[in-house]
Amino acid sequence: MQNIKKGLLFIIAVFIGVAGYSQRASSLIINEVQTNNVNGLINKNGERVAWFEVYNPTAAPVNISGCYLTNDSLNLKKYRIIKGDHLTKIEPHQRLLFYCNSDTRNGVDYTNFGLVDSTANYLAIVSANGLDIIDEVKVPALGEDISWGCIYDGDKASRATLSHVTPNALNYIGSESSAEQKFKENDQYGIGMALTAMSVVFTALLCLFISFKIIGKIAIRITAARARRAAGVPKGTKVEPVETSGEVYAAIALALSLHEDNDHDYEETVLTMKKVEKRYSPWSSKIYNLRETPKKN
Amino acid sequence: MGDNSFLHFLGGNIMEFLSYTGFANVEIGNLFMILVGFFFMWLAVSKEFEPMLLIPIGFGILLGNIPFKDAGLEIGLYEEGSVLNILYDGVARGWYPPLIFLGIGAMTDFSSIIANPKLMLVGAAAQFGIFAAYAIALGLGFDPNQAASIGIIGGADGPTAILLSSKLAPNLMGAIAISAYSYMALVPVLQPPVMRALTTHQERTIKMKAPRVVSQTEKIIFPIVGVLLTCFIVPTGLPLLGMLFLGNLLKESGVTRRLAETAKGPMIDIVTILLGTMVGASTQAKYFLTGDSLLIFAIGAFSFIIATASGVCFVKIFNLFLKDGNKINPLIGNAGVSAVPHSARISQKLGLEYDPSNYLLMHAMGPNVAGVIGSAVAAGVLLGFLIK
Structure with a gap:
């Protein structure tokens, strides 16, 4: 718990520091x-x-x-x-x-x-x-x-x-922007860019990693506490999580997939045979709406 | 006399009309590009290589290479006020890619990295391909802005490549976009040899622990914390990362289902059609058929290979510090390039090849989605450094 608190304080400190810096920089x-x-x-x-x-x-x-x-x-x-x-x-x-x-x-x-x-x-x-x-x-x-x-x-x-x-x-x-010119003059091989940019990418994802490591731990504790309460086990007793087999997950996934695709054993509608009627009407007949080609005698 | 002048007028009119036709203005470059367009459409239809993208891009190439007389007709892509020019604005000003990211966010399930956050670092490592390609492009004589735009091909993310190149090197955008999308389609060809070459049989058969179940609350917290952390560090990544995490929040909040459905359905489809067609149309022969385009294709392939190798090697190094039972299968290292979900599928396929009971897909999705975040952050960093 102490580590979690320290981690959270660190993240808040980074936020405040960065926010303050960005205001000045602008x-x-x-x-x-x-x-x-x-x-x-x-x-x-x-x-x-x-x-x-x-x-x-x-x-x-x-x-x-x-x-x-x-x-x-x-x-x-x-x-x-x-x-x-x-x-x-x-x-x-x-x-x-x-x-x-x-x-x-x-x-x-x-x-x-x-x-x-x-x-x-x-x-x-x-x-x-x-x-x-x-x-x-x-x-x-x-x-x-x-x-x-x-x-x-x-x-x-x-x-x-x-x-x-x-x-x-x-x-x-x-012809180049000033930033581009600076890189052209000082970083001809791209090593500086690679080092700084990779550091930033790693920092961003490292921050996410640390945050979700902490959030994950908290979530696991909350889940364990809920499981304890549901099982009526006193505080301090460890409740082993129930292992669910892969087959169970596969069956659930299949059922959900069938449900989503609307596939089921018993159809909701009834299939019947019905005669298709084609009602003829001279009003919709082409023969009465078009002039006939004159015939040669 | 009167008849003669009328015929003269008529003949002049016909000649003028003919001078406006594509046949009168065609150049060999246009015909070549039209063939390239056919090739892309053939790849999409016959081979089913990225059809959603290659059909619009291929057809866009046809649109962009139909020749016409330059007479201020306001029909060309680069003529201000033309319909194509208005549609091209989303590419030129870079507002299509963030909309695509909104849809990607609404489609993506981040559970795998929430359950196993250390996989985020694999996504970061694979971005090294971008900067290796940047260095190579500099060495080949490209300016830093152009080199950065070429390097981002290694991020394996089409919208990101388009956004960055539209800002830093608009004249190379067509070649960069086509290169990025082509190599994303060629991931099954490019990645497996690198993965095989860099791993041992024992490493390929490492079985990873099943990821834990992630709660709904964690899924909701992820986009909020994600956008705050990444955008505070790299504000220039805001358009892409902001939209990506917004889309994901729409999906995971559970109360905006309609918005999420729109973002990942009709909206992303519309933007994909417009983006693909306009990128294709921007590859007009006189701008596209240059030596630079060939170099871009070569560097693009190299950046994909380096990105794959970086991801795999990083996992191998990372494993040195992990306990037995917690080790990561290096075959998921390739998934750090953000070609979602193609590269994760490659991990799965290769994993099954060496051990039919080893399913790596779920694990590989972790670095894969982390790669999306990583490449957007890398693009933001390059923009921040160079666009001043």
Whole structure:
């Protein structure tokens, strides 16, 4: 019983852990940052200012309104993204650009803070409660017209200086999807894929195996308890299960099969001989409905 | 003058009509594919090889290879808005396979793995064929997405192969689907030599303990726990696994008999007709008759053999850790590939060949249905890794 309890606790812990992880993994990501924009992107006011891109890696739209943006780790509520602007809705696998010019009068996508081009910058997206950091980055000092971010969109592990500046566009430009390219570069023989994928397949079926081992044991105990009660045997006494022979099972299966196929020894209906009458009617006769072919004399 | 212009008009019309006919547009590839269609239908009718699938696929090949003038007539499979294109949407977007899985779930009895859960691991081991084929396909120059789609043939599950290839390598889907279904039909030819080669006479005659009786409650719990566990681990397997377990719950709950009957009867029949026909129609000569298709067929056969060998070898290794009396007959290892119930029947047939009193079918159904879950999980993993 102790083992069963431990097993159940383990499964619950795995569930909670996985559920918590999946919620975090589905949040927004700072995908690309440019702090020293000299000859690059021009905003709607005709200015070249620092900017950063927020990416929605999920398959569902995400509304960023109510969340906070900050460049100060001690002040997480620096810029609140106001509600009621259609811009704040980020479509699946799409991005939203924020201009950092310390002037919010231009719209919701203009932050009230700027970024310093000569030193490293801190940037964070903070959830609507102002406490939980959704994503944060420490952007190194960047040269003129260079951007930094995820080489493969949404992949935090691939953050580095980017070879191309791609505001509001895919960071990785290639014929293959970014995930495919990663496998192509890092797993040429498919060994990594085989190991990881087989581990996942085994884990999934191993979890099922453990669960049903436990459930099976519980079911056997319940059945035994019922058998004890039915036999009127006191608790603690072992009741040996009655062995049923294969022939009995075969007979039951045959009977069920015959029942399902509606085959039986005595028929429910009565077979009789009855004369079939064909009543002739000129109304249904072709000869009276079709013109006869004229005959040659 | 007037007569001349009328004749000219008439002649022009006839010539234009002729230019639209299949005879004017036919290419040698179309004729070859039509012959392939005939061959599939012959296999189905004369040899009874997977007739439910090969008849729609074979006829679909005819539909897809009737040539016509590319003049925006909205009749072709790949022409947006055409009837065939609308029906093909279920293949291209992958919503036919989950519906097939709903029906499979409603047909499948999971009692054998509930009674003997360790057989689930055999179903997992047999999925190695998928990843061996993936590695081979990579080595032959296919991209990872294409290699994954080809590898899934080793899962021996047509709907899964179609779903994965429609997402990762749509241009190879026709060849992959036909390869998967062909090899499923050829399981009686491919598997026994591998099983014989990898087992000893003593192993083949191992008698397994009769499975215990499984209660109705356990059968109801299985799809619920199954979907939660597998989909929490691999959410990308949700369309297939979700539908599979839903179908099974409809069957086992005992209160939704009508729904279960529909899922495993008329619904799966309708979807099978549409899926088979559209997969067949997608094999148009210009897309299908390529060197890649031949490679796909070769890798597909290899993946089936590796999957069978993995299942059998895993049982042999597993037996080293099991007590006498609890040992598993390695002849059920082949059933880990999810060609339900063909591969389980092979286990039964071979088992009886070596010991006429050794009935392995019920035991083999365990890894067989675990293979269905395993291949859907493997497809989910490949999708999760590659579709970004």
